[in-house]
Amino acid sequence: MSLYLDLKAGIRGSLRTGEPLSKHTTWRIGGPADYFVEPAGLEDVQFVVRFAAERGLPLAVMGNGSNLLVSDAGLRGILLKMGRGMEHIAIDGDVLLVQGGTKISRIINTAADANLGGLEFMAGIPASVGGAVVMNAGVNGASLGDRVVEVTLVDREGKVHRRSGAELGFQYRWSNLQADGAIVAAVVFRCTPRNRPEIVREVERILRRRRETQPLEHPSAGCVFKNPPGDSAGRLIEAAGGKGLRVGNAEVSRKHANFILNLGGATAQDVWALIKQVRQLVKDKFGTELGLEVNLMGDL
Ligand SMILES: Cc1cc2nc3c(=O)[nH]c(=O)nc-3n(C[C@H](O)[C@H](O)[C@H](O)COP(=O)(O)OP(=O)(O)OC[C@H]3O[C@@H](n4cnc5c(N)ncnc54)[C@H](O)[C@@H]3O)c2cc1C
Incomplete structure (x- = not known):
C-alpha cells in the first residue's frame, strides 16, 4: 500500500494497479500491469524512473501499444504509458515541437492546419510520436527519422538529455534508442511548407490505399516481421x-x-x-x- 501511495504522491498524472493491458494494445491482448502510470509531464517521467530505480522495480515504457505483444500474465513492476498528459504540440516556423505521447494522426492534422507538410506518409500508422521515433516507423523507404531534428530524452537515472536526429543512428525500423532504454519525452520535427488541401488529399489517398491492402477490420499490430533485405x-x-x-x-x-x-x-x-x-x-x-x-x- 505504501508503494502505491508513495508513487501516487510523486506524480501529477494517473496511477492504476492491475490495469489490463489488453485495453492499451491495438492487438487487444495483454494481462495486467502491476502499476500503470500515465505521466502528466517531464517531471512525472523523471520521478517514476528514479522511483523504480530506488525500489529495484522493473520499469517498461509504452506509447500507443501498436507494436506490442504483451504476455497474458502481464507485467510486474511499473509500466509508463506515454499518452494522455504528454500530448502537447507547438509550432515555430516550419518546426513542430511535440510531446512524446502525442498521436501521429494529430501531428499530421495540426501541421496541415498550419500549411506544413512532410509527415503525410505516416498517415494511418496508429502510433505515438515517441514509439514512432524509437521504431523509426515509416512506409516504402520513407521513415520518420528523416524528419527528426532533436529529441528530449529521460535516461534510466532520470536525467534529461537532448540529442540530435543524427545521433540516433536511424536505420530501417531501428534507432539506437532501442538499445539504450531512454524515454522519449519530446521531439522536434522539421516540416515543409505545403497547402492544407494538398495535404488532406494525399492523406486521404494513403488511408484509402491502406484500407484496400490491409486487414483493418480486426485488431492487429501491423506488420509482425521485418522485411529481409531486398524482399518482403x-x-x-x-x-x-x-x-x-x-x-x-x-x-x-x-x-x-x-x-x-x-x-x-x-x-x-x-x-x-x-x-x-x-x-x-x-x-x-x-x-x-x-x-x-x-x-x-x-x-x-
Ligand atoms: C494497423 C497498423 C498499421 C501499422 N502500419 C505501420 C507502418 O506502415 N509502418 C510502421 O513502421 N509501423 C506500422 N505499424 C506499427 C506501429 O504503429 C509502429 O511500430 C509504431 O511506431 C509503434 O508506436 P507506439 O506508440 O504504438 O509504440 P508501442 O507499440 O507502444 O511501443 C513500441 C516500442 O517503443 C517503445 N516506446 C514507446 N514509446 C516510447 C517512448 N516515449 N520512449 C521510449 N520508448 C518508447 C516501447 O517500449 C516499445 O519497445 C502499424 C500498426 C498497426 C496496428
Whole structure:
C-alpha cells in the first residue's frame, strides 16, 4: 500500500494497479500491469524512473501499444504509458515541437492546419510520436527519422538529455534508442511548407490505399516481421503457404500475410505460437530467418 501511495504522491498524472493491458494494445491482448502510470509531464517521467530505480522495480515504457505483444500474465513492476498528459504540440516556423505521447494522426492534422507538410506518409500508422521515433516507423523507404531534428530524452537515472536526429543512428525500423532504454519525452520535427488541401488529399489517398491492402477490420499490430533485405516478409509468408494459418483465435491474414489478426479473444500465447510457426515455415521453404518487428513484453 505504501508503494502505491508513495508513487501516487510523486506524480501529477494517473496511477492504476492491475490495469489490463489488453485495453492499451491495438492487438487487444495483454494481462495486467502491476502499476500503470500515465505521466502528466517531464517531471512525472523523471520521478517514476528514479522511483523504480530506488525500489529495484522493473520499469517498461509504452506509447500507443501498436507494436506490442504483451504476455497474458502481464507485467510486474511499473509500466509508463506515454499518452494522455504528454500530448502537447507547438509550432515555430516550419518546426513542430511535440510531446512524446502525442498521436501521429494529430501531428499530421495540426501541421496541415498550419500549411506544413512532410509527415503525410505516416498517415494511418496508429502510433505515438515517441514509439514512432524509437521504431523509426515509416512506409516504402520513407521513415520518420528523416524528419527528426532533436529529441528530449529521460535516461534510466532520470536525467534529461537532448540529442540530435543524427545521433540516433536511424536505420530501417531501428534507432539506437532501442538499445539504450531512454524515454522519449519530446521531439522536434522539421516540416515543409505545403497547402492544407494538398495535404488532406494525399492523406486521404494513403488511408484509402491502406484500407484496400490491409486487414483493418480486426485488431492487429501491423506488420509482425521485418522485411529481409531486398524482399518482403509478406511475400515470403504467402509463398510459403502461411496465409490463413491459425492458432486459437489468432490468424495470419488472408489479405496481408505479414499481419496476424486477433479474431476475438486470442491470447498472447496463440499469437506467439503462430509467430513461431510462420517463422519455421519460411525458414524451411526459403532458408530465410524472419526478424520480429513487433516488440515483446513480459514472459511469453
Ligand atoms: C494497423 C497498423 C498499421 C501499422 N502500419 C505501420 C507502418 O506502415 N509502418 C510502421 O513502421 N509501423 C506500422 N505499424 C506499427 C506501429 O504503429 C509502429 O511500430 C509504431 O511506431 C509503434 O508506436 P507506439 O506508440 O504504438 O509504440 P508501442 O507499440 O507502444 O511501443 C513500441 C516500442 O517503443 C517503445 N516506446 C514507446 N514509446 C516510447 C517512448 N516515449 N520512449 C521510449 N520508448 C518508447 C516501447 O517500449 C516499445 O519497445 C502499424 C500498426 C498497426 C496496428
